[in-house]
Every structure is written in structure tokens, then in C-alpha cells.
Amino acid sequence: MSTGFDRDPDEFTRGARAVVVYPDLGGSSRDAEARLEETAGLAVAIGVEVVERVALRIRAAKPGTLIGSGQVEALAETVRDRELGLAVFDAALTPVQQRNLETSLGCKVIDRTGLILEIFGERARTAEGRLQVELAHLDYQAGRLVRSWTHLERQRGGFGFLGGPGETQIEADRRLIRDRMARLRRELDSVSRTRGLHRERRQRAPWPVIALVGYTNAGKSTLFNRLTGADVMAENLLFATLDPTLRQISLPGIDKAILSDTVGFVSELPTQLVAAFKATLEEVVSADLLIHVRDIAHPDSEAQRDDVESVLKDIGVAEETPRFEAWNKLDLLDAERRDDVLAEAAKRDDVLAVSALSGEGVDTLIDRVAARLTLGHRRYRVTLPAADGAGAAWLHQHGEVVEHWVEGDTAIYEVRMAPKDHERFAVRNG
Structure with a gap:
């Protein structure tokens, strides 16, 4: 049976058989089994078949592989015996650790950050969400040798680590990445400004x-x-x-x-x-x-x-x-x-x-x-033009109108409302 890794690794697709590895460095308040369960759930969320779950107790992180050499060998044996194509590490791996583990295990390796970014890449639906995910992905990849990078001008669904149509095994072009990140930040700044205007309008409403x-x-x-x-x-x-x-x-x-x-x-x-x-x-x-x-x-x-x-x-x-x-x-x-x-x-x-x-x-x-x-609501006296129906409706919507009367062209309201709403009303009426 093929492991799915005996071809170009960048053609690696969804449906991979995987082992989830939790390197337990100690000192965590989290339950190891619960952590494995969460990471397995993250993997399943992107269509990975989780075959094995392994918690490894580590005395000290190894610069080259994070886990010990004996643990690497045992894990490699599991990968071979169960014919697995992916190892998901519930930890942050350096580029060197990721590369060394892939060589030693004979399968593709992704870490927790890569896994979460993969999910976000699949789930983002709005243009803004996709911009945010791509920016995060580029930031993560900027310091790495990218094994499954699609040319920056190519449009495809998602920004993944598990491969996709047309991908080639190349090193990231850092200049293109920097340029693309700068463009994404400008677009997101524009989105943020638009969101701020919408928020400001809501506060004026409010x-x-x-x-x-x-x-x-x-x-x-x-x-x-x-x-x-x-x-x-x-x-x-x-x-x-x-x-x-x-x-x-x-x-x-x-x-x-x-x-x-x-x-x-x-x-x-x-x-x-x-x-x-x-x-x-x-x-x-x-x-x-x-x-x-x-x-x-x-x-x-x-x-x-x-x-x-x-x-x-x-x-x-x-x-x-x-x-x-x-x-x-x-x-x-x-x-x-x-x-x-x-x-x-x-x-x-x-x-x-x-x-x-x-x-x-x-x-x-x-x-x-x-x-x-409504905690801390106070009673205020508000005067409006008698013809200001919108202002009267606003007071009824955002406060409790205790009483009101009209004197000539002026309507006077006794309203119980939050100080913040009273300030917003003042902003509304300029």
C-alpha cells in the first residue's frame, strides 16, 4: 500500500493518513490526552485521517529535531508500519527541525502553526478573511524554505501546506513575499478604515x-x-x-x-x-x-x-x-x-x-x-425640535422616556439612559 509520500511530496493532498504527536515538555496545565484530542480534531477539520496519536515526554528540546533520537526512530517505525504520509506536531517547529524530521520520518511534517493556518485558509469566506489568512501564511513562510509554495500571482482556493494542483517544490522568493505582504497590509488597512467608519456610524446611531x-x-x-x-x-x-x-x-x-x-x-x-x-x-x-x-x-x-x-x-x-x-x-x-x-x-x-x-x-x-x-442609567432632560420625529424615536429606542411635553416648537423629554448613550446622542445632534 502506498503511503502517499512516494511521489512528489508537494502533490500531497487531503485524505492523508497521519500520526499526531504531542511533545510534552512538562510544566503545562493541560491534560496530554485532551491536547492530543484537540490537535487530532484540528487535523480532521482539514480532511486528514488520524491513525495514530502519540504523546512524547521530553526532558529538553533538541535543536535539530525537538524530540530525542530514540523517539525519532520509534516514530519513524510507526510511520513505516502504519504506512503514514503525514506527522502533525502539536508544537512550534523551527525550519531546521521540520526539515530534519521529514528526512528522518520519511513523511511530510507540519507543526501546530502550519495546521491552524491550513484550517484558516480553507474556512475564510470573505475577501477580508482571505486577505488576513494569506498575510499570516506569508509571514509564517517568510523565514522558511517553502516546499509547497504556489507562485504569488497564481489564484487558488486556500494557502495550504498540504499541497495542491500546480504546486512545485521551490524556495520562497522573499522579495515577492515582502512585496505581496506590503500590498496585503495596505488592503487590510483600507478594510480596517472602512470597518472603523461602520463602527463610528453605529456609535452615532447608537x-x-x-x-x-x-x-x-x-x-x-x-x-x-x-x-x-x-x-x-x-x-x-x-x-x-x-x-x-x-x-x-x-x-x-x-x-x-x-x-x-x-x-x-x-x-x-x-x-x-x-x-x-x-x-x-x-x-x-x-x-x-x-x-x-x-x-x-x-x-x-x-x-x-x-x-x-x-x-x-x-x-x-x-x-x-x-x-x-x-x-x-x-x-x-x-x-x-x-x-x-x-x-x-x-x-x-x-x-x-x-x-x-x-x-x-x-x-x-x-x-x-x-x-x-442598563446599569448606571441616569435621568436626563433632553430638548428637541417638536418636529424631530427621528430624534424622539432614538430616545425611545435607547432609553426610557419617563415623560415628555411640548412648549411651542420645542419638545422636552425626561429620559432615563446610560451616560454613554447620552454622550452618543449629543454626538448625533452635533
Whole structure:
């Protein structure tokens, strides 16, 4: 039987039989089996058949191969015996380590960064998303000898590491890469400016923005669909959502709010992707409130929480930004664990236990979010021209009109609203 690697390696395609390797350097708060499961899920997400999963304990990283020589030999034997064509390392490999491992194992090797970039390359749907992925891919490849690079002017679906039609084994032309990256950054700057204008218009409108954030596959899109009645792709699949989705929702006491579904985070998210997706993530940075959706049934839920908080800090989300944690997937817990989670959540004002799938706890989450957004509302007296129907409608939409009366050509409103909304109204009226 062919391994799929006895031909030009750059013709390597989806459907490869693979081994997933987790080099455990110690000191991690994560469970090795859970980490292997996550990486295998990432590989399956791009059509790879995961045949073997191997956790290797490493005392010290080897400069040439990361893992020890004995471990390399044992892994090579597994590759030969199981006729595998791909080794996926759940670690960041240097170009030298990647090349040496490919030589020793006799199969193609990709690391965690390459794997995540591959998925992003397949999942990005909008022009902006594809620009971001390509920029991240180029940044990653800039310092490497590229084995599966397609000429920069060639258009194809994705920017992958597993090969594709017409690819040849060549070294990256670094000048072309630099030029292309410069063009991509200019295009993304333009996108960012356009996004900023849209955001500015929303602030003038204005409507509060609520952003769903969380680890990939935590259930953000399922909750988004539950809250909005939308049909955003929501599957048991890592990185099912890449391109941001905005929908209008109504909340108790708030006629209109904007809910944003964002790309899921992951541990050791490549810095190239954080930088490239910054324009998209600006929706999170400028949000009025964050809902951090957590998969409370996952064994590494606490570690995943820390990863998400780390990325939020990296992209500039202020610590004082109001946020809730939605402990999702109650439906996956056994009775004892469920009781423990509900009891723990009940002790905290910033936590709600929910099942986005069944809807349990979602109404309470909605009420709590609305209460938080209206917290600190004050009473203001606002005067408008009596004929300003749009201004009157705005006050009714974004505040509670306690009373109003007309004096000649002037309408006077007593309105209870958030100070931020009052400031936005002042901006609206110039």
C-alpha cells in the first residue's frame, strides 16, 4: 500500500493518513490526552485521517529535531508500519527541525502553526478573511524554505501546506513575499478604515455592541443562533466560524443591540494570525460587553479560559470592559457534575450556566446582559425640535422616556439612559 509520500511530496493532498504527536515538555496545565484530542480534531477539520496519536515526554528540546533520537526512530517505525504520509506536531517547529524530521520520518511534517493556518485558509469566506489568512501564511513562510509554495500571482482556493494542483517544490522568493505582504497590509488597512467608519456610524446611531468570544468549538455560533434566530454555521468542528457575523437583537429595556460572533481562539494561537485578524477583532475591542462562552464540559475548560483571556489582552481589550462567562454545554454533563456547575455559577454575578443547544439558561442570560447594559442609567432632560420625529424615536429606542411635553416648537423629554448613550446622542445632534 502506498503511503502517499512516494511521489512528489508537494502533490500531497487531503485524505492523508497521519500520526499526531504531542511533545510534552512538562510544566503545562493541560491534560496530554485532551491536547492530543484537540490537535487530532484540528487535523480532521482539514480532511486528514488520524491513525495514530502519540504523546512524547521530553526532558529538553533538541535543536535539530525537538524530540530525542530514540523517539525519532520509534516514530519513524510507526510511520513505516502504519504506512503514514503525514506527522502533525502539536508544537512550534523551527525550519531546521521540520526539515530534519521529514528526512528522518520519511513523511511530510507540519507543526501546530502550519495546521491552524491550513484550517484558516480553507474556512475564510470573505475577501477580508482571505486577505488576513494569506498575510499570516506569508509571514509564517517568510523565514522558511517553502516546499509547497504556489507562485504569488497564481489564484487558488486556500494557502495550504498540504499541497495542491500546480504546486512545485521551490524556495520562497522573499522579495515577492515582502512585496505581496506590503500590498496585503495596505488592503487590510483600507478594510480596517472602512470597518472603523461602520463602527463610528453605529456609535452615532447608537446601539450597544455585544461580542461573543471564546475558545474554538465552545458553542459561540450555537448561542449566537439561539439569541438571534440566525443560521450561522454551527457544527462540532474546530474553527467553524472565521468571518465575523453581526446581527441585530432586542433585549429587555433595550430596543436594539448588535450581537457579534467572532473567530474562536485556541491555545498558542499563531502570532501571525493574531496580527492579521486584528481588523476583525476590533469589533471585540470596541464592544460594550463581552460574553465569554466556555465549554464547561471540556476537561481543559480552565486552561481554555486562560488562553482566551490572554488573547483578549493581546488585542487590547480593556480589563474594565464588562463581561459575562456563559458556561455552555450543560447538556453534556452528568447529573453530579451538572449540580456542581450550577451551584458554582450561582455564587457568581458574572457567570451564567447555559445550554445553547437546548436553550436552558439563555433567557436568564439575556436578562442579566440587559441589566448590565442598563446599569448606571441616569435621568436626563433632553430638548428637541417638536418636529424631530427621528430624534424622539432614538430616545425611545435607547432609553426610557419617563415623560415628555411640548412648549411651542420645542419638545422636552425626561429620559432615563446610560451616560454613554447620552454622550452618543449629543454626538448625533452635533
